[in-house]
Amino acid sequence: MKAVIFVIDGLGDRPNKEGNTPLKEANTPTMDKIAKEGICGIMNAIDIGVRPGSDTSHLAILGYDPYEVYTGRGPFEACGVGIEVKPGDVAFRCNFATVDENFVVLDRRAGRIRETEALAKELDGLEIDGVKVIFKQSGGYRAALVLRGEGLSDKVTDADPKKEGRKVKTVEPLDDSEEAKRTAEILNKLLKIAYEKLNNHPINEERRKKGLPVANIILPRGAGKVPYIQKFEEKYGLKGACIAGTGLIKGIGKMVGLDLIEVEGANGTPETNFMGKARALVEALEKYDFVLINVKGADEAGHDGDYETKKKVIEKIDEMLKYIIEHIDKDDVYLVLTGDHSTPIEEKDHSADPIPIVIWGRSVRTDDVERFDEFSTYKGGLGWIKGKHIMPILMDLMGLAKKYGA
Ligand SMILES: O=C(O)[C@H](O)COP(=O)(O)O
Numbered sequence: 311m312k313a314v315i316f317v318i319d320g321l322g323d324r325p326n327k328e329g330n331t332p333l334k335e336a337n338t339p340t341m342d343k344i345a346k347e348g349i350c351g352i353m354n355a356i357d358i359g360v361r362p363g364s365d366t367s368h369l370a371i372l373g374y375d376p377y378e379v380y381t382g383r384g385p386f387e388a389c390g391v392g393i394e395v396k397p398g399d400v401a402f403r404c405n406f407a408t409v410d411e412n413f414v415v416l417d418r419r420a421g422r423i424r425e426t427e428a429l430a431k432e433l434d435g436l437e438i439d440g441v442k443v444i445f446k447q448s449g450g451y452r453a454a455l456v457l458r459g460e461g462l463s464d465k466v467t468d469a470d471p472k473k474e475g476r477k478v479k480t481v482e483p484l485d486d487s488e489e490a491k492r493t494a495e496i497l498n499k500l501l502k503i504a505y506e507k508l509n510n511h512p513i514n515e516e517r518r519k520k521g522l523p524v525a526n527i528i529l530p531r532g533a534g535k536v537p538y539i540q541k542f543e544e545k546y547g548l549k550g551a552c553i554a555g556t557g558l559i560k561g562i563g564k565m566v567g568l569d570l571i572e573v574e575g576a577n578g579t580p581e582t583n584f585m586g587k588a589r590a591l592v593e594a595l596e597k598y599d600f601v602l603i604n605v606k607g608a609d610e611a612g613h614d615g616d617y618e619t620k621k622k623v624i625e626k627i628d629e630m631l632k633y634i635i636e637h638i639d640k641d642d643v644y645l646v647l648t649g650d651h652s653t654p655i656e657e658k659d660h661s662a663d664p665i666p667i668v669i670w671g672r673s674v675r676t677d678d679v680e681r682f683d684e685f686s687t688y689k690g691g692l693g694w695i696k697g698k699h700i701m702p703i704l705m706d707l708m709g710l711a712k713k714y715g716a
């Protein structure tokens with residue numbers, strides 16, 4: 311038996327004035343069919359009332375306790391773009407953002423700029439106080455930063471103020487160590503250098519002419535050192551792969567030892583290569599026992615407060631699922647369809663609202679649920695579970711769970 315965890319990033323939502331959500335309103339015949347034929351429930355990746363990041367939620371869904379293994383978002387983002395994070399390094403997730411001359415953030419995502427390759431090169435390879443700066447773009451406005459050198463610490467605050475209209479935060483040490491002080495100083499120097507190098511960069515001049523937000527600063531956050539994480543194959547005895555368009559999820563996949571399957575045009579946006587990913591999943595199941603697939607677009611639309619795009623992305627994903635269930639053998643593959651967290655349109659950020667979940671495959675106890683949405687699946691046979699329950703349930707269904715007791 312094989313298993314797939316299909317994560318629709320940011321799937322869940324809260325009802326609008328009409329009582330609808332993008333998922334409820336979207337035309338999703340295949341998701342509904344899967345709900346009808348499977349066992350449904352609702353799920354909180356980490357715990358009830360906990361607002362998860364995509365990083366901690368994916369770790370939890372894969373059966374890792376984020377409170378034990380998570381050292382910050384940075385190392386995953388860096389790993390996802392192919393930087394080998396070494397012991398001693400400190401890694402960060404960064405946004406390319408727009409600031410005015412007083413460093414007030416006007417747009418945290420610089421208009422979701424996509425042409426950041428050359429901008430990243432301006433910073434990659436710099437040296438500050440004997441520390442090497444490794445800087446790579448991680449899908450559009452996203453980037454990964456690694457500081458490599460002696461005496462660094464990940465106990466430093468974020469520069470990202472998280473809201474527009476606020477100033478870029480001065481990075482502060484989080485403890486009294488010399489290392490934290492030095493790391494904060496280096497980052498603050500890097501922020502100034504970034505503004506100098508980026509503000510009048512030809513790519514930004516071009517954007518100014520077009521009236522687009524410029525990417526004239528970087529906002530580091532999520533400092534972390536390389537985590538120790540047991541390999542997925544060692545933990546479960548399953549040979550696994552990961553299909554994702556976004557650097558963070560690729561990084562998580564890679565760090566837990568899943569093979570990354572690259573899909574052309576899979577870019578983590580609402581315009582991703584949906585069907586390419588569906589085909590890659592079906593193909594991967596010939597070779598692998600387990601596949602984690604993440605489709606990011608609905609989350610991006612949620613962060614933008616864009617109801618219609620979120621709905622459209624969900625409908626595209628429904629087409630993927632049609633292809634997938636037509637091309638896999640229900641007697642051979644378990645499919646878990648869920649999200650990692652809710653990204654409600656009204657919040658423009660993650661919330662702790664639970665997410666619909668369904669498990670589809672041989673011998674699952676079907677229930678009365680006929681629709682896959684926030685208002686139906688809670689009535690299903692799975693009840694209300696947490697992310698950490700998913701892998702044990704799958705292992706049991708696959709006949710691979712160890713008996714507890716004699
Ligand atoms: O899309 C992402 O990378 C994050 O989940 C959201 O991050 P942002 O708020 O920095 O865009």
Ligand SMILES: [Mg+2]
Nearest residue numbers: 319320364650
């Ligand atoms: Mg997410």
